[in-house]
Each structure stands twice: as C-alpha cells, then as structure tokens.
Amino acid sequence: MLHDALNAADGAIRLLQLLHLADSALPIGGQAHSFGLETLTATTLVTPLNLETALGDYLEEAGTVDAVFCRGGYRLAEGPPGATFADGWYRLNATRAALQPARESREASTALARRFLSLAQELTGHPLLAQALDVARQQAIPLQHAATVGLVGGALSLGEDATVLAYLQQSMAALASAAQRLLPVGQHQMAAILWRLKPRMAALAQASRTAHWQQGGFTSFAPLLEVAGMRHPRLPVRLFIS
Known part of the structure; x- marks a missing residue:
C-alpha cells in the first residue's frame, strides 16, 4: 500500500512538472514570437x-514535424550519455533547423530552446540538461524548441506521449495568444478554437509514434508560412520578433 501511495505521489509530481513546463506563460520569451502569423494577418491572408x-x-x-523531433x-534522453549523446544532440537540432528555411522563425526557435x-x-539541476547546454555552447548547436522540450521530458521521465x-x-x-493581439478575436472564441483543435493534436501525437527524424515517415509542406x-x-510595423 505504501509503495502504491509513493508511486501515485511520484506520478502526481511529474504531472505537475509537465504542466509547469508546458505553461505558455513560462518565462522563455514565447509571447514575443508569432512565427509568421503577424505577416499573414498584416496581409489579410x-x-x-x-x-x-x-x-x-x-x-x-x-x-507534424515538431512532434517527430520532440519524440527524438x-x-x-533515454539513450547512453557521452560522445554518442553529443553527436545525436547536434544532429537532431541541426536537422530540425535545416527544415525551417525562414531565418526569423529558425532563430526564434533557437532562442526559445536555449x-x-x-x-x-x-x-531541476539534472546533469543531462547541463551536458546538453555545454554541448550546445561548445559546438554552436542551433537548438530547436521541439527537440529541447523532448529532451527535458525524457530527462525527467515525464512520459513520451504526454511530452x-x-x-x-x-x-x-502561444500562437493563439499572438492571434488575439493581432486580430479582433475574443477570449471565448479563442478558447473554443483551441478546444476544437485538441483531437487533431492527439491524432498528430499518435501518428508521430511511428515516424523517426532520421528515417522520415513524416511530411510538411508550408510554403505560405515560410x-x-x-x-x-x-x-512597416511589427509587434513580434518573428
């Protein structure tokens, strides 16, 4: 009974940690980026x-792409540390960065990831995260937000699907928050939009289980966004960095 109670408490803590790190108000600068949405609203697209x-x-x-690299x-984080980790960490981030041709969006992802x-x-004081930071500095890795969130989730054992x-x-x-500052959209309307997008998020997460960032199995075609x-x-006037 005590063992079950301890497991339940540990699971509750991990859930709270995940909710904490997934908060869009986390102080990493997410509110300063629109990832092209500002341009699309300015041109009335x-x-x-x-x-x-x-x-x-x-x-x-x-x-779709970010879900695959988040899993990556x-x-x-679950693999062996050392040189293997350093090489994999570099290639994971560099590959995601290469798939993002718009400089502003790519650099925004790097800033958020860092x-x-x-x-x-x-x-957390987790040694793997300290190692990831050191490797990023030494090799000038173009950190990418999705890959970094995945690494943190793996290091803390927060659950792959949940992460x-x-x-x-x-x-x-974060995009919804940007949209509310760019368009006359009310909070209730935005809350309803995000609610209706939940099944699509779940489907994307499910589909990403069988894809691998090195082996393909995923596609993305978003020229308008890029x-x-x-x-x-x-x-002429900008509210956001990207």
Whole structure:
C-alpha cells in the first residue's frame, strides 16, 4: 500500500512538472514570437473568419514535424550519455533547423530552446540538461524548441506521449495568444478554437509514434508560412520578433 501511495505521489509530481513546463506563460520569451502569423494577418491572408483553419493548417504542417523531433529529443534522453549523446544532440537540432528555411522563425526557435533548456536545468539541476547546454555552447548547436522540450521530458521521465502533447498544446496556445493581439478575436472564441483543435493534436501525437527524424515517415509542406516568416522583417510595423 505504501509503495502504491509513493508511486501515485511520484506520478502526481511529474504531472505537475509537465504542466509547469508546458505553461505558455513560462518565462522563455514565447509571447514575443508569432512565427509568421503577424505577416499573414498584416496581409489579410489570415482573418478572424479563417483563423481556426489557419491554426489547424499550422498544426498539421509545422506541428507534424515538431512532434517527430520532440519524440527524438525524448528518446535521446533515454539513450547512453557521452560522445554518442553529443553527436545525436547536434544532429537532431541541426536537422530540425535545416527544415525551417525562414531565418526569423529558425532563430526564434533557437532562442526559445536555449531559454527553455537553461530554465529547466536551473529548476531541476539534472546533469543531462547541463551536458546538453555545454554541448550546445561548445559546438554552436542551433537548438530547436521541439527537440529541447523532448529532451527535458525524457530527462525527467515525464512520459513520451504526454511530452509531445504538452509541446503541441504550448505551441498552439502561444500562437493563439499572438492571434488575439493581432486580430479582433475574443477570449471565448479563442478558447473554443483551441478546444476544437485538441483531437487533431492527439491524432498528430499518435501518428508521430511511428515516424523517426532520421528515417522520415513524416511530411510538411508550408510554403505560405515560410514566405510569411521571410517577409516579416520588412513589415512597416511589427509587434513580434518573428
């Protein structure tokens, strides 16, 4: 009975830790980025009428890739440390960065990843996270947010599926927050949109189980999103860094 109680308490703590790290208000700078959404709203390609469709499309394309790389980070944390880890950590992040041609969006992901990993290491003191930070500095790794969230989830044994779902939820919540500042969309309307996107998040997480970032098995085609990210620096007025 005591053993069951301890397991239950440990599971509750891990759930609380995951909720903490998945909070869109986590102080890593997520509120400063729109990942091209600002350009799409400025050019009226995204409006309150098609916002739900746009967010769903973003989830299907960028979310599909990120779910795979988030799992890659989680599984890397479960593998042996040392040179094997350093090499895998570099290739995981570099590959995800290479799949993101828009410079602003790529650098935004790196900034979020660096802050997230630093905060997680500070909060937990986990040696693997400290090693990941050291390797990133020494090899100038272009850290990517999805891979970093996965690594932290794996290091803390937060559950692979749960970590992927938490990442997708965090990402969409951050985009929803950006949309509310860019468009006349109310809180209740946005809450309803995010609620309706939940089944698609779950389906993406489920599909990512059978894909591997090195072996393929996933696709993403989002030229409009990438072009929007590339054009963002030339907007006459900007609220967001990306």
